[in-house]
Amino acid sequence: MDNDLIKTLIDALEASSLTELEYSKGGATLRLVKWTGALPTHPAAAAPAVKRTEPAAPWRPFSTVNAPVFGVVHLQRSPGAPPLVTTGEAVSAGQVLCMIEAMKIFTELRAEGDGTVAAVLVQSGQEVEAGQALFRMERSR
Numbered sequence: 001m002d003n004d005l006i007k008t009l010i011d012a013l014e015a016s017s018l019t020e021l022e023y024s025k026g027g028a029t030l031r032l033v034k035w036t037g038a039l040p041t042h043p044a045a046a047a048p049a050v051k052r053t054e055p056a057a058p059w060r061p062f063s064t065v066n067a068p069v070f071g072v073v074h075l076q077r078s079p080g081a082p083p084l085v086t087t088g089e090a091v092s093a094g095q096v097l098c099m100i101e102a103m104k105i106f107t108e109l110r111a112e113g114d115g116t117v118a119a120v121l122v123q124s125g126q127e128v129e130a131g132q133a134l135f136r137m138e139r140s141r
Contacts, residue, residue: 062137062141063139064133065137066134069130070128071103072126074106091111096133
């Protein structure tokens with residue numbers, strides 16, 4: 001696929017009410033997903049808190065933290081560094097859980113509220129899809 005075609009598909013998705021578009025040709029597939037939340041415009045900018053996949057009321061003990069974009073997940077700030085969070089660890093609202101690298105831009109995913117990491121569902125360096133569950137969180141009351 002050439003860059004002009006990709007740009008045309010991106011423009012078509014942005015101009016439409018669609019949230020996803022998939023195009024295949026000659027064995028290659030391009031999947032575009034429209035992100036409706038605000039993303040940082042600079043790598044150093046912090047991402048907004050990640051939305052829960054479950055409503056806040058009634059209270060439910062578990063939720064997931066999902067990838068806002070397609071990219072490579074990083075569970076550490078740098079190779080060889082300790083993980084940002086581990087299973088069983090208590091986290092506070094706004095704490096960085098991981099980073100997703102997309103097109104050389106790193107987006108920090110932060111805890112929406114206080115809780116405990118019940119499970120880390122991905123491995124560092126793994127490619128993830130937009131909307132894919134990355135962490136299972138047990139929320140504090």
